Amino acid sequence: MAIKHARTGGLGFAILLGACSPEQWLVLISTDAQIPQFGDRLLLEVLTDDGQLACTNCQRSLGVGPDTNWPVSFGIKPEMQPTLGALHVRARLYRADHVTNDGSPQSVFLDGVGRLAMLGSPARVHLPLSLNCFGVASALSTGSFRTCDPQSGLLTPEPVLGEPPGTGPLNPGSWGPGGSSGCRGTVPPDMACVPGGAFVMGNTYSPGVDSTLQPQPERLVIISSFAMDRDEYTAQNLYSLRKSRPDIPLPQLNSSLFLCTTMGDARDADNRLPVACITRDAAAKICDAMGKRLPTEAEWEYAAGNGSEETRFPWGNDADICGHTVVARGLTELELNGLNITNWTDCRIAKDGAPQPWGPLYGGHAGDVSRAGIHNLAGNVAEWVADDPALYTDTCWRGSDRGPNWIANPRCTQPLQGPARSMRGGQWWSYPATAENTRRGRVSPDATAITQGHYGVGFRCVKDL
Amino acid sequence: MSILYSRWTDTTVFLCVALFMLLIGCYPQHVFYIDTDAPVTGDFLLPSSSANITDNARDAAIDTVRVDVLGATGELLDVCEFSVPDRRDWPLSFGMAPGPYDGTTFLRVRGFRRDLAITARIAGFKAHCGQQVPDGTTVDVLEPRSEVTIDRLASVPPIGRQRNHYTIRLALACMGAPSDSLRKTTCWDEANRTVPVQHDLDAGSIDEGRTTVGSSAWAKEVPTCSRPAPGGVSAICIPGGFSIMGDLHHDIISGYPFKTTPLRAIALSPFYLDQTEFTVGRMRSTLAKYPTIKPPSNKNSTDTYGKYCTWDSATNPAMPVNCISWDSARAACKAAGGDLPTEAQWEHAARGRGRGWLFPWGNTAPTCCQVSIFRKSPDFPNAQCRTLGEGPAAVGTYNGVGCPEGADRSRDGVLDMGGNVREALLDSFSPYADRCGLDTGVTRDPICWLDYVLPRASRGSDWSAGQLSAYSDQRSLHTNNIVGGFRCAYVGVQ
Numbered sequence: 001m002a003i004k005h006a007r008t009g010g011l012g013f014a015i016l017l018g019a020c021s022p023e024q025w026l027v028l029i030s031t032d033a034q035i036p037q038f039g040d041r042l043l044l045e046v047l048t049d050d051g052q053l054a055c056t057n058c059q060r061s062l063g064v065g066p067d068t069n070w071p072v073s074f075g076i077k078p079e080m081q082p083t084l085g086a087l088h089v090r091a092r093l094y095r096a097d098h099v100t101n102d103g104s105p106q107s108v109f110l111d112g113v114g115r116l117a118m119l120g121s122p123a124r125v126h127l128p129l130s131l132n133c134f135g136v137a138s139a140l141s142t143g144s145f146r147t148c149d150p151q152s153g154l155l156t157p158e159p160v161l162g163e164p165p166g167t168g169p170l171n172p173g174s175w176g177p178g179g180s181s182g183c184r185g186t187v188p189p190d191m192a193c194v195p196g197g198a199f200v201m202g203n204t205y206s207p208g209v210d211s212t213l214q215p216q217p218e219r220l221v222i223i224s225s226f227a228m229d230r231d232e233y234t235a236q237n238l239y240s241l242r243k244s245r246p247d248i249p250l251p252q253l254n255s256s257l258f259l260c261t262t263m264g265d266a267r268d269a270d271n272r273l274p275v276a277c278i279t280r281d282a283a284a285k286i287c288d289a290m291g292k293r294l295p296t297e298a299e300w301e302y303a304a305g306n307g308s309e310e311t312r313f314p315w316g317n318d319a320d321i322c323g324h325t326v327v328a329r330g331l332t333e334l335e336l337n338g339l340n341i342t343n344w345t346d347c348r349i350a351k352d353g354a355p356q357p358w359g360p361l362y363g364g365h366a367g368d369v370s371r372a373g374i375h376n377l378a379g380n381v382a383e384w385v386a387d388d389p390a391l392y393t394d395t396c397w398r399g400s401d402r403g404p405n406w407i408a409n410p411r412c413t414q415p416l417q418g419p420a421r422s423m424r425g426g427q428w429w430s431y432p433a434t435a436e437n438t439r440r441g442r443v444s445p446d447a448t449a450i451t452q453g454h455y456g457v458g459f460r461c462v463k464d465l
Numbered sequence: 466m467s468i469l470y471s472r473w474t475d476t477t478v479f480l481c482v483a484l485f486m487l488l489i490g491c492y493p494q495h496v497f498y499i500d501t502d503a504p505v506t507g508d509f510l511l512p513s514s515s516a517n518i519t520d521n522a523r524d525a526a527i528d529t530v531r532v533d534v535l536g537a538t539g540e541l542l543d544v545c546e547f548s549v550p551d552r553r554d555w556p557l558s559f560g561m562a563p564g565p566y567d568g569t570t571f572l573r574v575r576g577f578r579r580d581l582a583i584t585a586r587i588a589g590f591k592a593h594c595g596q597q598v599p600d601g602t603t604v605d606v607l608e609p610r611s612e613v614t615i616d617r618l619a620s621v622p623p624i625g626r627q628r629n630h631y632t633i634r635l636a637l638a639c640m641g642a643p644s645d646s647l648r649k650t651t652c653w654d655e656a657n658r659t660v661p662v663q664h665d666l667d668a669g670s671i672d673e674g675r676t677t678v679g680s681s682a683w684a685k686e687v688p689t690c691s692r693p694a695p696g697g698v699s700a701i702c703i704p705g706g707f708s709i710m711g712d713l714h715h716d717i718i719s720g721y722p723f724k725t726t727p728l729r730a731i732a733l734s735p736f737y738l739d740q741t742e743f744t745v746g747r748m749r750s751t752l753a754k755y756p757t758i759k760p761p762s763n764k765n766s767t768d769t770y771g772k773y774c775t776w777d778s779a780t781n782p783a784m785p786v787n788c789i790s791w792d793s794a795r796a797a798c799k800a801a802g803g804d805l806p807t808e809a810q811w812e813h814a815a816r817g818r819g820r821g822w823l824f825p826w827g828n829t830a831p832t833c834c835q836v837s838i839f840r841k842s843p844d845f846p847n848a849q850c851r852t853l854g855e856g857p858a859a860v861g862t863y864n865g866v867g868c869p870e871g872a873d874r875s876r877d878g879v880l881d882m883g884g885n886v887r888e889a890l891l892d893s894f895s896p897y898a899d900r901c902g903l904d905t906g907v908t909r910d911p912i913c914w915l916d917y918v919l920p921r922a923s924r925g926s927d928w929s930a931g932q933l934s935a936y937s938d939q940r941s942l943h944t945n946n947i948v949g950g951f952r953c954a955y956v957g958v959q
Contacts, residue, residue, distance in 0.1 A: 040579070041550065043510065061507035063529070063548015063579075067594070096506075096528065096550070096579035101821040101828060103509030103523050205714040317583035319717055319726070328720055346720020431933070433717040 024123075025116055027161070028071035029091045030169030031129040034178070036065055037308050038109050038131065038200070039093035046076055047088040047113075051140035054087055063096075071126070071169040076116070087116045088145060089161065090138065091127055098204055107204045107218055113138040113147040114161035125161035131175040131198070134220040134405045153404045177222055177403065185465045187227045192372040193465070194303045196225040198406070199310055201301055202392055203438045213440040217392055220406035223302045228295065229460040231375050232364070232383065235261060235271035238286065245289050251278040251450065259341075259455040261360060261381075272362040274376075274458040277450050280384040280421045280443075283459035292461035294386040296411045297440070299462060300424045304377040304437035306370055312436055314370040314377045321432040322347035324367035325379035330429035331358045341452055343429035360428045360456070378435035381458035382427040387412045389422045389442040427456030494628055495621065498671045499547075500556035501576055501635035502681035503527045503615065507550040522707040522819025524730075525637055525684035527576040527615065530557060531607055534592075535571040539646035542566050544587070544606055545594040548579070555676035556632075563624065565597035571662070573644060574617045576635040577609035581713060581728070584608070611643045612727040613709055618644035618651035618662050631666035637681035637707075641730040642906035655683075658905045683707055683732050683907055686818070690735045690957035695802030700737035700955055701877050703810070707732050707907070708819045710812050711897065715823060715936045722896035725938045729897070730907045731809050735957035738806060738814055741860035741880050742888065742952045743797060745775050746782025751797050758796045762788040762945070769843045773856040773947040783859035785886045785950045791921045791943050794889045798953035805891040806954035807912045808940075811924045814875055815882045815937035823936055825875040825882040831935045834868035837884035842929035849931075856947070857886055857928045883935055886950030887923040889943040894920040923949060 033039065046058035053059055062072065076087075093110040100106045110129040117123065133148035136155060145158040178198030187193045202215035242248050251260070260277035275283075280294070287293050295303070304314045311317050315324050322328065330343025335358060348356050364376035377383070387410075390396055396412040399405050423441045426434035433439065443453035504521040506528040528550035534543035543566070547557050561569075585608040591597065593604055615635040622629070639652035642659065649662045687705035694700040711725035719725070752760055764780065765771030774788035786794075798804050806814075816822045824831060831838060833850035841848055841855035861880050865872030873883040882888070893915040895901035901913035913922075920942045926935040927948035934941070943949055 040548065057553075059510060060553070061510060061550040063550060065546070065548060096548075099506070099580060101523070101817065101823075103506055103526070105510075311584075316585065318585075319583075319713065321717055322720055344720075346723075349721065351721060431718060432720055436717060 024075050024077040026073060026075050026124045027089050028073050028124065028126045028164060028169055029112075029129065030071035030126065030164070031093060031110065031131075031172055032170040032175040033093065033110060033129065033131045034173045034175075034198070034308065035068060035070075036095075037310065038134075039095055040064055041094050041096045041105070042072060043090075043092040043094070043105060044074060045090045047090055047140070049085045049088075050142045051145075064093075070172055071164075088158065089114055089116060089125075089127055090140075091129060093129055107135075108137060109134055109200070111136065111138045111148070112150075113140070113145050113158045115145070115158055117160050117162075124163060126164035126169055127161055128170050130170060131178065131220065132403060132405060135217070136405060148405075153399075177406065177408070181225050183225050183227070183465055187465070188463075190230055191227040191463060192230050192370075192374050193227050194223075194225065194299070194372060194374075195307065196223050197302075197308045198222050199302055199305065199308050201298055201438075213389065213442065214392065215438045215440060219392060219397055219410075221298050221302070221410060222406060222408040223299055223307075224409055225465045226295075226299060227463045227465055228299075228303050228372075228374055229292075229462070230373055232274035232381055232458050232460050233283075233286065234274050238275055239271060241286065241289060248286060248289055249282055251275065251282060259359075260450070261458075273360055274364075274381045276360065276381050276456055276458045277454050278384075278458065279450070279454070280423075280459075283384045284386070287459070287461035290461060292463045294384055294459060295462040296409070297385045297387045297422055297424060298410050300377070300383065300385050301437055303370065303372070303374060304425070306372070309371070314374065314437060315367055320351075321378075321435045323351060325365045325376070325426065325435050326361050326368070326428050327379040327426035327430055327435050328432045329356055329358050341429075344431040346432055358428070377425055378437065379426040380428060381456050382423045382425045382430070382434075382441055384457060384459040385422050385424050387422045388414060389420050389440065390414050423457050429456050494560050494562040495624060496558060496560050496628065496630045496670065497572070497666075498556045498558045498630065498632045499530055499532075499574055499576075499635065500632065500671055500676055500678070501527065501615065501637070502677045502679070502684075503576065503635065503637040503640070504679040504681075504684050505550055505552050505555065506578060507552060508679060520686045520688070521679055521684040522686060524709040524819040524821055525640075525681070525707040527578055527635070529577055529579045529582065529607060529609075530635075531575045531577075531609065532559070533573040533575075534569050535573055535646055536568040537570045539571070541587075541590045542569060543592040543595065544590055544604070546607055550579075552676060552678045553674075555678045556671040558670075561621070561624070565595075566591040569621055571646060572619045572621055572633070573646065574619070574633050574635065575609055575614050576617075577607075577614040579607065581613050581709075582607040582609040610713075610726075610728060612641045613730055614643075615640050616642065616644045616652070618646060618649070619666055620649075620662050622666070630668065630670040632669055632671060633666060634677075637683045637907065639906050641903075641908075652906055655906075687735050690737060691959050692957065694737045694955050694957075698737075698801055698803070698953070698955065699740045700803075700953075701740050701879055702957055703736055703738050703814045703877055703879075704818060705733045705735040705957070706813075706819055708809075708813045708816065709821065710809060710938065712821065712823065712936070712938045715938060718933055718936070719939070721898075723940045725897060725940060727897055727900070729809070729903060729911070731813070731911055732907055732909045733809060733813050734910055736806075736810055737803070737955035737957050738810070738877075738879050739952040739954075740878065742785035742886055742950050743794070744782060744860055745780045745784045745786055748776070748786050748797060749782065751800050755796070755800045758800065759790065759793045761786055761793065770947055773842070775857060781859055783861070785857050785860050785881075787857060787886050787947050787950045788945060789889075789949065789951070790945045791889050794943075794951040795891070798951070801953055801955075803953040803955035805889055805951060807910070808890045808892040808922050808924065809911050810954055811882075811888065811890055812938055814877065814879055815924070817876045820876075822876070823938075825873060825879070825937055826871055829870060831883060831932055832868070832870045835863060835865070835870040835883075836873040836926070836935060837863050837881065837928045838926050838935055839931050840928045845929065845931075848929070857950070860885070882925050882937065884926045884930075885928055886925070887927045887941055887943070887948050888925045889949060889951040890922040890924060892922045894922040894940070894942050923951075 130150035183193035364380035638655035642652035
């Protein structure tokens with residue numbers, strides 16, 4: 001037997017029907033996931049009871065895209081089925097950039113298996129792949145296949161595949177919880193609207209330097225619409241605020257003053273620089289004074305990846321980091337002059353050979369801007385977020401009562417060890433890869449006093465809509 | 466004219482006819498067939514890989530084709546992508562008919578691997594897959610990296626009265642040879658890598674199932690060495706074949722000039738590599754035989770750094786040599802009948818031979834017990850792995866015993882490539898952007914040799930360095946100090 005035609009459109013479907021002899025199955029694969037956000041590859045397999053391919057042609061890898069017509073359909077023509085026992089259809093949806101170096105899919109987003117009933121008449125059967133099942137791998141032990149139930153999101157014995165339900169197959173992008181609410185209310189001019197939606201938080205290919213900050217496993221996260229400051233909070237902003245709110249404290253300082261942007265007195269080099277050397281508690285208090293709050297890690301990553309686009313950097317996917325943002329512009333050994341600080345200087349020389357200054361810049365880098373017009377998320381100063389560093393495997397990053405395989409507006413405040421605090425984004429002295437928006441950062445162990453870890457950490461605020 | 470349509474391959478002609486009848490009647494048209502001799506990524510999906518394709522390197526594979534319809538001056542008129550990871554989708558084909566724009570002169574057909582391309586937003590085109598779009602329309606397209614793309618430019622004959630069938634072949638040997646739409650040059654095959662574009666299309670069609678996918682000799686592994694290693698050395702034959710040097714995910718760790726982009730498409734002959742780093746004991750016997758070789762710097766027990774040099778009469782002979790000049794390291798390898806490895810050989814061996822592994826043992830991040838990194842050192846007395854010792858370790862110490870993550874052992878059994886001492890290489894150190902030593906298209910056995918460039922390249926992390934430097938594509942300079950050692954390579958073919 002063979003998968004005769006695996007096509008990705010209604011046209012293919014129609015042609016196949018025309019050629020359909022009564023002795024074959026027609027399998028329809030449907031999904032409610034947005035395509036290609038949640039996958040651009042569909043791997044189809046026909047399996048025997050022991051989980052092996054039923055024939056050499058029983059595996060088919062398809063590219064799917066925004067113009068693919070769903071449900072994807074293909075025919076299976078049995079030629080020696082009686083000797084094989086039952087047959088099973090497995091469909092996996094994943095991203096082509098989520099493959100192992102050996103080419104097999106890893107971190108499959110949607111994975112469905114179902115048994116084919118014996119043929120007696122023309123059989124049109126339906127295998128739905130719902131985002132309710134995000135990340136739940138099918139379990140194929142001989143004789144008892146288990147797969148995720150699209151309603152409950154739980155692993156259950158595989159179904160016998162049948163006709164599509166009366167409501168029809170699933171439609172891409174129709175998954176209820178992921179619908180975008182858009183931006184309601186007035187967004188102040190210095191803030192940008194980030195419309196809500198669903199996205200995959202984390203990534204599979206950038207192992208974190210610190211084992212407690214791995215961006216894996218990836219999580220399906222729902223974000224409600226919010227507004228985010230277009231710019232990092234500056235010293236000037238702080239001084240204006242303190243005129244009406246003298247109770248807001250100035251950042252605490254220590255002795256290595258020249259690395260801080262906010263001295264709180266006449267020594268300020270230029271108050272257009274972003275605030276740094278500030279604790280998270282102080283940053284949160286400032287946001288609060290303006291009727292705003294610190295973003296969560298998830299909100300920050302969602303905004304930096306341009307929402308459901310999930311770009312690698314705020315400006316897109318161009319990996320020329322030094323050419324887009326202020327990172328790896330630390331002090332050279334000469335400039336440090338004996339100061340015991342570890343920092344990176346990879347971007348101090350531009351591609352054309354021009355020397356670049358150390359430290360943050362007024363307004364950051366013109367290239368570091370998201371599609372919504374939010375500046376310097378990737379670099380200049382790192383930014384406090386409202387979470388404490390917890391592993392993505394921790395309970396608070398796992399599913400909620402609204403669905404076991406996804407989580408809405410998460411905020412994890414379970415310190416992993418000690419009083420560490422989470423931050424996001426690169427800073428002027430960190431290594432270039434910190435500009436990647438899935439990178440997690442933290443300052444530890446002291447959250448109240450200013451240490452080296454705070455020299456490049458500032459913040460911006462967000463507001464609920 | 467425009468790309469008519471086709472996402473479907475084995476019945477494309479039928480579809481084209483159907484569309485014609487349906488939409489525009491029986492106008493004349495071109496039908497293009499695109500085929501390749503490169504493997505496709507679907508071939509590597511487990512568990513169905515059959516015997517005749519497993520000898521291909523995955524790094525040679527493509528799975529996506531982007532077709533640009535260009536005007537006379539190279540302007541983009543239409544763009545369409547085909548996701549074709551499965552060999553049964555080849556040859557792919559599409560029709561071309563008088564369409565929503567005029568002036569079609571060239572087709573630019575690019576084959577590449579999806580995970581090596583980025584998504585980019587473009588504007589200024591007239592149509593998307595044959596569908597006319599309003600001015601100012603933007604679309605997200607895959608932007609492949611030229612250095613790992615098979616890029617073919619072809620001129621399109623005027624549409625005549627007949628339906629004409631043409632074939633365009635994407636040759637793996639052309640991977641990395643860019644077409645030039647201004648000078649009108651392109652790469653046809655291994656022998657013709659920069660030739661003028663003419664009406665160069667092969668007439669004729671390709672029958673369903675007659676694809677040449679995976680047939681390129683460039684993609685095949687060369688599994689064995691055809692001559693023995695020199696006597697007296699303990700070396701391992703590293704099979705030759707196709708590899709892509711560099712890694713897009715890891716590349717962003719470093720800035721210029723250590724970036725590992727642009728990537729490099731290479732093919733290597735089989736070669737031997739020492740199983741271990743060059744040891745003190747081996748150096749002693751080498752110097753006894755070749756007294757003109759300048760010995761490494763002596764251990765200086767009273768110096769903060771010098772005490773970690775291993776060259777000392779009391780040193781365990783299994784310790785790796787360090788504190789050695791590049792000239793002495795090379796002379797020692799020459800004396801053994803070999804030479805220092807090239808940067809390409811080292812990376813090929815340390816990344817699973819065309820599998821793109823991040824580390825010599827695979828893709829899992831290094832741990833203290835698996836690889837000799839982050840041991841106690843003068844600069845990092847509190848290093849993460851300090852409890853496992855200070856200074857370099859005897860070669861083969863990190864053999865996986867008692868370590869759940871396993872050993873610092875490559876796919877072929879070479880030890881300590883991940884850490885212990887950095888390993889000096891034959892190449893001059895040159896930024897990848899300069900493409901030193903590379904041909905147009907896939908380069909066989911590349912080496913960058915610049916007589917006037919003093920810094921020589923090295924690879925591998927070392928006992929004092931942190932995790933960021935343990936990636937197998939991490940570039941560094943050879944330094945005559947406590948972190949710099951070497952191992953030798955030997956010719957593997959007649």
